[in-house]
Amino acid sequence: MPLWVMEATAALETKVKWQMGRQPCCDKQGVKRGPWTAEEDNKLVSFILTHGRCCWRAVPKLAGLLRCGKSCRLRWTNYLRPDLKRGLLTADEEQLVVDLHAKLGNRWSKIAAKLPGRTDNEIKNHWNTHIKKKLVKMGIDPATHQPLANTKVASPIRTTSQTTSAKSSDTVNHLDYKGLCFEGMSMPTDSSEQSSRNTGGHDQDLLANRLLEEELLVDEPWLSFASSKDDEFGSITEQLLWDGTTDWLLDYQDFGMGDSSLFVQDLAGVTRV
DNA sequence: AAATTATGCAACCGCAGCCTA
DNA sequence: TTAGGCTGCGGTTGCATAATT
Numbered sequence: 001m002p003l004w005v006m007e008a009t010a011a012l013e014t015k016v017k018w019q020m021g022r023q024p025c026c027d028k029q030g031v032k033r034g035p036w037t038a039e040e041d042n043k044l045v046s047f048i049l050t051h052g053r054c055c056w057r058a059v060p061k062l063a064g065l066l067r068c069g070k071s072c073r074l075r076w077t078n079y080l081r082p083d084l085k086r087g088l089l090t091a092d093e094e095q096l097v098v099d100l101h102a103k104l105g106n107r108w109s110k111i112a113a114k115l116p117g118r119t120d121n122e123i124k125n126h127w128n129t130h131i132k133k134k135l136v137k138m139g140i141d142p143a144t145h146q147p148l149a150n151t152k153v154a155s156p157i158r159t160t161s162q163t164t165s166a167k168s169s170d171t172v173n174h175l176d177y178k179g180l181c182f183e184g185m186s187m188p189t190d191s192s193e194q195s196s197r198n199t200g201g202h203d204q205d206l207l208a209n210r211l212l213e214e215e216l217l218v219d220e221p222w223l224s225f226a227s228s229k230d231d232e233f234g235s236i237t238e239q240l241l242w243d244g245t246t247d248w249l250l251d252y253q254d255f256g257m258g259d260s261s262l263f264v265q266d267l268a269g270v271t272r273v
Numbered sequence: 274a275a276a277t278t279a280t281g282c283a284a285c286c287g288c289a290g291c292c293t294a
Numbered sequence: 295t296t297a298g299g300c301t302g303c304g305g306t307t308g309c310a311t312a313a314t315t
Contacts (some may be wrong), residue, residue, distance in 0.1 A: 033284080033285075055301090057300070070302095079283080107304085108303075
């Protein structure tokens with residue numbers, strides 16, 4: 001057998017062995033799926049608060065979880081992070097989401113980055129289940145933010161800002177709905193109220209633009225760790241937060257309740273010291 | 274009260290982009 | 295330069311609960 005064939009064969013065998021020995025990202029066998037239990041949450045939180053975020057792939061093994069790394073990351077990001085806000089989006093947040101969506105489209109992570117304490121998944125779900133319907137009701141196409149064809153808008157609350165947006169040279173013809181009221185929001189008929197609301201909407205638009213123009217400067221590692229690639233968070237939480245138990249978190253979050261913003265604020269204060 | 278339908282949310286899947294060797 | 299691994303993103307699914315018949 002020619003030497004080159006032997007060498008090629010050996011190289012191939014090595015590669016095959018290596019590939020065979022490589023663990024797939026998510027080994028379907030022996031990996032638990034579905035809803036997380038409190039015990040699993042506890043393990044994950046304990047691990048991350050103790051060691052910080054490292055490579056997600058290693059987390060399940062090190063934390064003693066029968067989950068894939070992806071699942072752990074998702075659980076932490078969307079549910080266990082202590083800086084998460086709980087509850088429905090506020091009217092202001094909704095408006096901001098709509099504004100940002102008009103500019104960014106379905107880039108939920110980008111939108112979420114502008115709403116501290118909210119996750120992309122949460123915003124995406126809220127958009128699909130609530131905001132979309134509201135916009136359709138108003139006669140606005142949620143995809144294009146343009147008036148729906150052959151649709152009579154329930155309340156023609158076009159505003160001055162629409163005129164402004166009409167002049168916009170954006171590739172997306174942005175329909176401004178600052179004057180449109182979401183359900184649960186008051187619908188003033190008085191022109192002065194109308195204009196004041198428009199002003200508020202304009203401010204909101206300015207805010208959205210401002211947020212888009214310059215990245216939100218978040219000095220608090222606690223708020224920025226989610227998008228950070230370093231492990232600053234880990235050491236910080238270890239030093240400042242970890243007291244050997246996750247009871248505080250379990251109690252605090254009550255796994256569905258509680259206002260974590262207060263916590264973040266408190267923590268932010270602590271980290272500034 | 275039971276069955277059916279609608280709704281909302283948590284979780285999963287597959288892909289793309291970035292990083293590294 | 296390129297191939298492989300890892301992470302994050304966006305779309306989709308499935309389940310639990312609420313509402314309706």
